[in-house]
Amino acid sequence: MKINLISVSLCLFIGSSFSLKGQEILNDSSKVQKEIVITGVGDIMFGTSYPSARYLPPHDNPLMLLGELADTLADSDITFGNLEGSFLDDGEPVKKCRDSTICYLFRMPERYAGALVSSGFDFLSLANNHFGDFGYPSRKRTMQLLDTHGIKYGGLLEYPSSFLSSDSLLYGFCAFAPNAGTVSINDVAKAEEIVRSLADTCDIVIVSFHGGAEGADHQHVPKADEIFYTENRGNVHDFAHRMIDAGADVIFGHGPHITRAIEVYKERFIGYSLGNFCTYGRFNLSGPNGIAPIIKLNVDTTGRFLSGRIIPVYQVYSGGVRIDPEKRVIRKIRDLTAADFPEAVININDNGEISYK
Numbered sequence: 001m002k003i004n005l006i007s008v009s010l011c012l013f014i015g016s017s018f019s020l021k022g023q024e025i026l027n028d029s030s031k032v033q034k035e036i037v038i039t040g041v042g043d044i045m046f047g048t049s050y051p052s053a054r055y056l057p058p059h060d061n062p063l064m065l066l067g068e069l070a071d072t073l074a075d076s077d078i079t080f081g082n083l084e085g086s087f088l089d090d091g092e093p094v095k096k097c098r099d100s101t102i103c104y105l106f107r108m109p110e111r112y113a114g115a116l117v118s119s120g121f122d123f124l125s126l127a128n129n130h131f132g133d134f135g136y137p138s139r140k141r142t143m144q145l146l147d148t149h150g151i152k153y154g155g156l157l158e159y160p161s162s163f164l165s166s167d168s169l170l171y172g173f174c175a176f177a178p179n180a181g182t183v184s185i186n187d188v189a190k191a192e193e194i195v196r197s198l199a200d201t202c203d204i205v206i207v208s209f210h211g212g213a214e215g216a217d218h219q220h221v222p223k224a225d226e227i228f229y230t231e232n233r234g235n236v237h238d239f240a241h242r243m244i245d246a247g248a249d250v251i252f253g254h255g256p257h258i259t260r261a262i263e264v265y266k267e268r269f270i271g272y273s274l275g276n277f278c279t280y281g282r283f284n285l286s287g288p289n290g291i292a293p294i295i296k297l298n299v300d301t302t303g304r305f306l307s308g309r310i311i312p313v314y315q316v317y318s319g320g321v322r323i324d325p326e327k328r329v330i331r332k333i334r335d336l337t338a339a340d341f342p343e344a345v346i347n348i349n350d351n352g353e354i355s356y357k
Contacts, residue, residue, distance in 0.1 A: 033301045036169070036204070039076040040252040040295045042259075042274030043084040045130070046115060047281045050093065050107040055281035057319050062108075062115040065278050065320045072294060072311065074120025078164075078171060080206060081277065082125045082254040083153075086138035087113050087145050094135035104282050105133040113145040122164055125208040127155025127177035128255065139181070155182050155208065160194060163202065169301060172198030177210035177255070178233050185211045185234040192246040199247025204303040207248040210255040211236045212273060216288050219258050219332075221272050221340045240270045249303025252295070258288045259329055261336040262295075262354070264346050269305045271295055275329075277313070278321050285315050291329040293352075310352030327352065 046062035048055045057065050066073075073079050085106030097103030116124070124146065132139060139156065146153050152162035155175030160183045164171045174194050176185040184190070198205045211234035212218065213226040223237040233255065240251045244265055251270045253260065260273035275292035276283055283289070294311035310333060312324040330352040337344055347357050 034167070035306065036078070036299050036301065037076045038078045038080070038204075038206070038250055038297045038299060039073055040080045040250075040271060040274060040297070041073070041277040042082055042254040042292055043128075043257065043276050043279050043283075044081045044116075044124075045084040045106050045279045045281075045283070046108050046112045048085065048106045049089075049109055050105055050134075056109070057280050060109075062112045062280075063118060065280055066115065066119060067320055067322065069294070069313065069321055069323070070115075070119040074118075076120065076296065077166065078122050078206070079120045080123045080125075080173075080208065080252055081116075081121055082128060082208065082210065082252075082274075083116075083131065083142075084128055084279065085130045086126075086132075086134060086142040088134050088138040088141050091134045091137050093133050095133060104130070106130045106282070107134050107138065110141065110145060113142075113149060116146075116151055117149045121151055122166075123162070123171075123173045123206060123208075124151060124153045125155050125175035125177075125210065125252075125254070126153050126159075127175040127179070127182040127208065128210040129177070129179045131156075132179070132181050155210075157181055157183060161198060169203045170201065172202035172205045173208070174198060174205075175208040175210070176239075178231055179210070182210075185209050185236075185239055186232055188239060188242055191239070192242060195243050195246040195248050203301060204250070204299070205248045206250045206252070207240075207243045208252050208254070209234070209236060209239060211239065211253060212256045212260070214256050214258075216258060218256055219260060219288060219336060221261055221336075236272055240272070241265055244268045244270070249299065250297065257283070259292055259332055259336070261340040262333055262346070262348075263337070263341050263344060264305050264356075267304045269297055269299070269308065276315065279315065280319050285317065288332065290315050291324060291332065293329050293333060297354075307356075308354035310348065310354065312352060 161174040213228035
């Protein structure tokens, strides 16, 4: 169901787990097309053995953090997430901290990579500020593990993008960030070149970016460069639109550690930040930091947005991601979208269903 080679920079879009998955539909020209389900989530960090093993999940089992949601993720044609950290059993960080209890460096045990396979991930963004915490050995080992498990990735200077062939469709993926060793979100012309190259070859192009200022004070999309701790973290609105103009079909953002608005631009989906999805041990999960969406999208075989669904989740301090019966992130995304994009062409109902107006 999920196969093949070649890495292109990440940007995965989310597919819906509706009963329509795989069903053939007729478009306006009466041409038979398949409806594709793409699922996307935000930051993933299954705990860290550094500086102490006490930051690893209960029973040393990352799948316990996902619970029943592993099946929800896997029930898609394509599943995407942002891998906020690398896999390495031993090794010293390249960043030096005076106090490791307040300096956040992530090193997941190598055996935890299997949890990504069980959850059905196809594409992962490695373009973020924590993937390089333990230097080249962890970057190399993580890529080896993902290759072994058949998971595609992108966003690194040495590996900007990837391809995946599934059910007669070719998907392209690329990812961008403002961080060292990653393909820059601020070199928009280069990013456009990568996306155009993928669009020339692929049926559907998924783009991921790690951008925008962090935290509860930065939930809105400002449509301007965002400077955070003196670092330019990009103008994510301009970047997303230009990537779609260059040929992207689905765009998944992350980085602010909170959820942001969604948009459909030129019939293509943009999620400006999917927040903290599964981040055990060392993340602030208070208030808006602790709620997030699973985005499930239905697109046609050209990548055109048809409909979608927000599955609301939250993280508990004892560890794990759960379905949120209060549906807080649905209300949050609806309010942010109304405020940031009053001209939006989509509606979001109380159950999180996304449709054209």
